[in-house]
């Protein structure tokens with residue numbers, strides 16, 4: 612019997628101005644061990660606090676994704692026995708659903724023998740998710756920029772060096788589903804505003820490439836695509852940002868759809884700030900997170 616082990620990273624999307632387009636993989640993981648189920652039924656064992664309450668049968672999101680992927684190639688997905696552990700809190704803006712989606716696709720790829728490359732898996736992942744900002748870094752690692760064109764179902768991605776900064780995630784104890792946080796966004800933007808915010812986004816990326824973190828940070832905090840509409844859903848956001856900027860942060864932005872708040876800061880200053888954030892915002896968990904460079908990893912074990 613063969614067992615597949617997956618280690619699937621979390622991600623932080625948007626980085627302020629890169630709505631639905633920019634994301635970075637983080638060293639927090641969904642870890643999965645899977646083998647064929649003897650009784651041909653799906654079984655899930657969820658370990659740790661974050662996965663409690665998820666279904667333990669074929670209603671599971673991961674099962675549905677695996678079945679969707681295999682059906683697309685006219686194959687059938689065998690039932691699996693899965694053991695999962697995660698340190699990615701759900702519905703906090705750290706890409707837990709993208710990690711689950713990528714898990715489902717990698718399981719389908721291996722157990723239904725689809726033989727898809729990472730590039731092809733990314734195409735599939737983005738087609739399901741609708742935007743590549745979480746799934747692309749989750750699959751490839753690092754900082755990824757991407758665009759999905761639904762008319763031709765094509766995703767193109769590009770990479771830049773990971774920023775040489777420390778990253779602090781301030782994670783509230785309450786959940787905010789991406790679905791809810793997308794409902795507060797406007798349907799349209801004027802041409803004038805679209806030009807302004809894409810110019811800000813372009814400048815942010817160029818500054819990141821040049822390791823000019825002061826300018827990149829300044830641009831990140833000028834977002835007009837999503838942050839102004841979502842801030843009211845995260846009552847501590849402005850106070851966290853004010854404190855971080857007092858402590859010398861380059862930028863503080865909403866991570867993904869929130870409610871996690873992400874701060875980029877010089878390595879020399881991050882320790883002091885993370886302790887102060889923990890002290891001042893005791894209902895949140897503030898932690899230093901490192902950037903994951905390699906994306907999802909998989910190992911096959913012969914039992």
Ligand SMILES: Nc1ncnc2c1ncn2[C@@H]1O[C@H](COP(=O)(O)OP(=O)(O)O)[C@@H](O)[C@H]1O
Nearest residue numbers: 672701702703704705706707708709711788789
């Ligand atoms: N490991 C997982 N297995 C199954 N479903 C998951 C898993 N992780 C996340 N999900 C689903 O995704 C939802 C959270 O997705 P979402 O609102 O997009 O937030 P985020 O992706 O920012 O954590 C969860 O409530 C759950 O339904």
Ligand SMILES: N[C@@H](CCOP(=O)(O)O)C(=O)O
Nearest residue numbers: 624631704705706789867868
């Ligand atoms: N671009 C999306 C990203 C959602 O990320 P998540 O981690 O909150 O699922 C959005 O901002 O809606």
